[in-house]
Amino acid sequence: xxxxxxxxxxxxxxxxxxxxxxxxxxxxxxxxxxxxxxxxxxxxxxxxxxxxxxxxxxxxxxxxxxxxxxxxxxxxxxxxxxxxxxxxxxxxxxxxxxxxxxxxxxxxxxxxxxxxxxxxxxxxxxxxxxxxxxxxxxxxxxxxxxxxxxxxxxxxxxxxxxxxxxxxxxxxxxxxxxxxxxxxxxxxxxxxxxxxxxxxxxxxxxxxxxxxx
Amino acid sequence: xxxxxxxxxxxxxxxxxxxxxxxxxxxxxxxxxxxxxxxxxxxxxxxxxxxxxxxxxxxxxxxxxxxxxxxxxxxxxxxxxxxxxxxxxxxxxxxxxxxxxxxxxxxxxxxxxxxxxxxxxxxxxxxxxxxxxxxxxxxxxxxxxxxxxxxxxxxxxxxxxxxxxxxxxxxxxxxxxxxxxxxxxxxxxxxxxxxxxxxxxxxxxxxxxxxxx
Numbered sequence: 001x002x003x004x005x006x007x008x009x010x011x012x013x014x015x016x017x018x019x020x021x022x023x024x025x026x027x028x029x030x031x032x033x034x035x036x037x038x039x040x041x042x043x044x045x046x047x048x049x050x051x052x053x054x055x056x057x058x059x060x061x062x063x064x065x066x067x068x069x070x071x072x073x074x075x076x077x078x079x080x081x082x083x084x085x086x087x088x089x090x091x092x093x094x095x096x097x098x099x100x101x102x103x104x105x106x107x108x109x110x111x112x113x114x115x116x117x118x119x120x121x122x123x124x125x126x127x128x129x130x131x132x133x134x135x136x137x138x139x140x141x142x143x144x145x146x147x148x149x150x151x152x153x154x155x156x157x158x159x160x161x162x163x164x165x166x167x168x169x170x171x172x173x174x175x176x177x178x179x180x181x182x183x184x185x186x187x188x189x190x191x192x193x194x195x196x197x198x199x200x201x202x203x204x205x206x207x208x209x210x211x212x213x
Numbered sequence: 214x215x216x217x218x219x220x221x222x223x224x225x226x227x228x229x230x231x232x233x234x235x236x237x238x239x240x241x242x243x244x245x246x247x248x249x250x251x252x253x254x255x256x257x258x259x260x261x262x263x264x265x266x267x268x269x270x271x272x273x274x275x276x277x278x279x280x281x282x283x284x285x286x287x288x289x290x291x292x293x294x295x296x297x298x299x300x301x302x303x304x305x306x307x308x309x310x311x312x313x314x315x316x317x318x319x320x321x322x323x324x325x326x327x328x329x330x331x332x333x334x335x336x337x338x339x340x341x342x343x344x345x346x347x348x349x350x351x352x353x354x355x356x357x358x359x360x361x362x363x364x365x366x367x368x369x370x371x372x373x374x375x376x377x378x379x380x381x382x383x384x385x386x387x388x389x390x391x392x393x394x395x396x397x398x399x400x401x402x403x404x405x406x407x408x409x410x411x412x413x414x415x416x417x418x419x420x421x422x423x424x425x426x
Contacts, residue, residue: 123404129417148425155422158415166402167410179402182395189379189396191336197380202371204342209368212361 006094008116009034009101009184010109011168013124014154016135018170022124023103025177033181035093037102040066043081056086073115074108087115099184106160113163120187122180123164127171219307221329222247222314222397223322224381226337227367229348231383235337236316238390246394248306250315253279256294269299286328287321300328312397319373326376333400335393336377340384 013019027034040056042063051057058066063082066072075084085102093100102112112119126132132154136147161167166183170176191198226232240247253269255276264270271279276295279285288297298315306313315325325332339345345367349360374380379396383389404411 125414129414129421132414132418133421144425148422151418151422151425155415155418158411158418161411161414162404162408164404166399167404167407168402179399183399183402186379186392186396186399189381189392191375191377191380194380195375198371198374201338201342201345201374202368205345205364205368205371208342208346209361209364212357212364 004097006098008119009099010112010119010121011101011103012106012109014132015150017124017126019103019124022176026180029177030181035098035100037085037090037100039083040086041083074111076108106157121164122166122168123161124168124170127169217310219311221332222312223325223332223334224314224316225319225322227345228363230337230339232316232337235389239393242390243394248311248313250298250303250313252296253299254296287324289321319370334377335379335381336374337381337383340382
């Protein structure tokens with residue numbers, strides 16, 4: 001609200017909790033309000049993808065050099081492909097006053113918090129674990145093994161939920177989307193993010209008082 | 214959002230910042246969402262007032278006894294009349310899951326925080342000190358002395374602004390009202406207020422995993 005600098009917002013959540021859908025609707029419901037971080041990846045570009053839109057496509061050598069240079073806020077490897085959030089891209093956007101949203105998993109989220117202690121961490125969850133299980137199973141396409149594996153990951157994630165600032169309980173989609181928006185907007189008004197405004201008001205009031213005396 | 218217990222919300226702000234107007238519009242815009250704390254006072258009842266509606270009217274003896282019993286969350290004396298926030302009334306409402314709003318000045322706000330560390334403290338301010346001065350002067354009915362005195366109080370208040378959780382910049386009234394609502398609703402989703410839900414989800418996920426193995 002009064003903050004010139006944009007926020008780094010991290011959105012994580014259980015698989016099946018609806019992160020992606022929330023993100024999509026957040027972007028379309030509040031056009032221009034938020035910017036998505038674009039990750040770098042070593043995975044090959046697919047048909048229809050464009051460099052700098054879906055991902056920044058990098059060779060393994062380029063990616064490893066970026067790691068060495070500390071160019072990533074966080075990175076991780078899945079199935080042999082590496083994915084990372086370029087620090088410079090995020091810093092550039094926030095410096096322009098833009099709120100940047102990073103959709104990343106819990107370990108990455110904690111890495112981001114180490115680099116940006118002021119990052120806002122949101123965790124998306126269904127209203128209950130029973131509902132989470134139902135959603136995982138309802139996808140229909142997964143084997144018991146995959147579901148079991150996902151449950152294991154979810155257990156680990158649930159142990160880190162309290163490292164996040166806010167829960168987003170995804171019961172009704174439109175409520176969850178509105179809620180994410182409200183949390184981010186409110187966060188701009190946190191006093192710790194407005195030290196400059198507070199200081200300005202204080203100094204100006206002091207001056208007015210002197211004029212009156 | 215998932216919190217059974219209501220929040221204790223403290224609203225303070227500069228004289229002339231529009232606290233009262235925000236409160237009035239908050240109550241009418243979101244009917245039933247919030248409850249106002251009713252203060253006890255030793256000041257005599259005026260025509261049209263009713264005990265337990267505007268205030269709980271108390272004799273000096275009753276009021277002093279309540280102080281001794283620790284019955285007040287905070288109290289203060291202005292022009293010989295004492296005003297206090299009854300702790301029991303607030304606790305009863307929050308136990309029922311109701312968010313209770315206390316409109317009190319800064320010293321009282323800090324007393325409340327001592328008793329309820331989880332209280333949510335909001336500070337209403339005009340967008341700038343210049344605007345604050347303009348609003349103080351624009352009331353028209355005050356002498357230079359009164360304005361000067363208010364400025365002095367405001368200086369003191371500005372020194373305590375950073376003890377609050379959020380600033381509410383009152384530029385456009387309807388924005389400020391919506392903003393207060395968003396802050397309170399978001400606050401319910403803070404992870405530190407949802408330890409029980411987090412723990413439930415974690416335990417249930419553990420059980421599901423065991424069932425699968």
